[in-house]
Amino acid sequence: MIPSILPTYARAPLTFISGEGSWLTEADGRRFLDFGAGIAVNVLGHAHPALVAALTEQAKTLWHVSNLYNIPAQQKLADALVDKTFADTVFFTNSGTEACELAVKMARKYWFDKGSDRTDIITFSGSFHGRSSAGIAAAGSEKMTKGFGPLLPGFIHLEFGDHEALNAAANDRVAAIMVEPVQGEGGIRPLPDACLKGLRDLCDTHGILLILDEVQCGMGRTGKLFAHEWAGITPDIMMIAKGIGGGFPLGGVLATQEAASGMTAGTHGSTYGGNPLACAVGAKVLEIVGDDAFMSDVNRKAGLLRQKLESLVDGNPDVFESVRGSGLMLGLKCKVANSDVVNAGYANGLLTVPAADNVVRLLPALNIGEDDIEMAVEKLENAAQQITRAHA
Incomplete structure (x- = not known):
């Protein structure tokens, strides 16, 4: 029997009920760091x-x-x-x-x-x-x-x-x-x-x-x-x-x-x-x-994230191939299936977005804090380690 919502999406088993800044809260109380921003939509995070x-x-x-x-x-x-x-x-x-x-x-x-x-x-x-x-x-x-x-x-x-x-x-x-x-x-x-x-x-x-x-x-x-x-x-x-x-x-x-x-x-x-x-x-x-100071801060944080992602790729050569993109529109080209990385992210409380060419998109809010950037990369590291162990 067809569901009441037309089934054109293969939705993740997540139901978010509230959000603040770069974080979303699931119905069961779990908190997720949002590095998808509603597919590059929530440029100022949730509930700004x-x-x-x-x-x-x-x-x-x-x-x-x-x-x-x-x-x-x-x-x-x-x-x-x-x-x-x-x-x-x-x-x-x-x-x-x-x-x-x-x-x-x-x-x-x-x-x-x-x-x-x-x-x-x-x-x-x-x-x-x-x-x-x-x-x-x-x-x-x-x-x-x-x-x-x-x-x-x-x-x-x-x-x-x-x-x-x-x-x-x-x-x-x-x-x-x-x-x-x-x-x-x-x-x-x-x-x-x-x-x-x-x-x-x-x-x-x-x-x-x-x-x-x-x-x-x-x-x-x-x-x-x-x-x-x-x-x-x-x-x-x-x-x-x-x-x-x-x-x-x-x-x-x-x-x-x-x-x-x-x-x-x-x-x-x-x-x-x-x-x-x-x-x-x-x-x-x-x-x-549109403020110049805001945009300058975006570029500073983008540089920080890019640097950390490059280290992530270097440290997990069996999972990732490269980093690509510009500013806070970045992609991780994967060697494993990108869906594995997205799902491992879910398990670690991190939301990312898959894309073509076996890429995982990272699209955080433009006003994301440095602590959240650090935490996101840590979650990606944990996800990569879990994938490596599962493939061993």
Whole structure:
């Protein structure tokens, strides 16, 4: 008999009832150190007082009116994002998946309004852009698409890092190139700065729009507010979600005036997108995470964690192969099954997130304390030792 919750997840046997900072409490009283942060969502941990206050204050006055009217909290957040980024305009969604849908529409509508038949969008192996029809068609992998055809056409799938194929594919039929500066689901695979610069140059040469998916790697996760800043380039369109809401469902598409020129009244909409509750929380998250001193501290802690993880890998060569990633978006490439590491983490009170390429993702809150970093690595060490003994 099918359960009341559609069984599309193979859930861990854990039920959390409360959280504070980087810790979660299970129904049986056990405490877990959270190094998954709800898959890079809880950038300020659980129950952050400033976010609780922002949500509570807004909840006392207004929850929802729809986008038929002006929403002051939405305007405040949009203005702040425009001020801190390349963008001239923002559309708010409830998720990264919805942001992908709009990014695809925006790129194609841009060329349609110019009288061009450019519709193709280049994407890369290992990518993840959500689970909508456009998102799975963009990723193109069998895991994402099997059984869900016919797929939305117009996507060109290239191997990650194949520069020759990319140069050959870039022509006057291509509307956009869509890429994650750091692949999350794909196994914490950063796109080198030189490659991101090369993509920007290629797009400029051929008049192609550059869409960056910063749903997972954005909002301070890599040590800058957005990951593309490390390369010193800007996109035409950018998808955000996850961290911007600090745990409250919120996403968005940021764009230049030129790239967004086709999106006029009636071309897109959202009933809940940019509602007062979400935007009140998002504005507070951006205020905290967007502070230079906060970001400097993220980079300091990221360096500490990276150093300790490198020692962990060196000390457990039968379990781990390498550390990869940027900032507090790190991955442990495993020699044993990554599920073994995740499950051993559970047994030691540590939450991590599996990814492709046999990688375990480490995505702690950006305001995690040094003591919690020390403890997380100790728990990983214990997990590795247990795995080694079990395999002996």
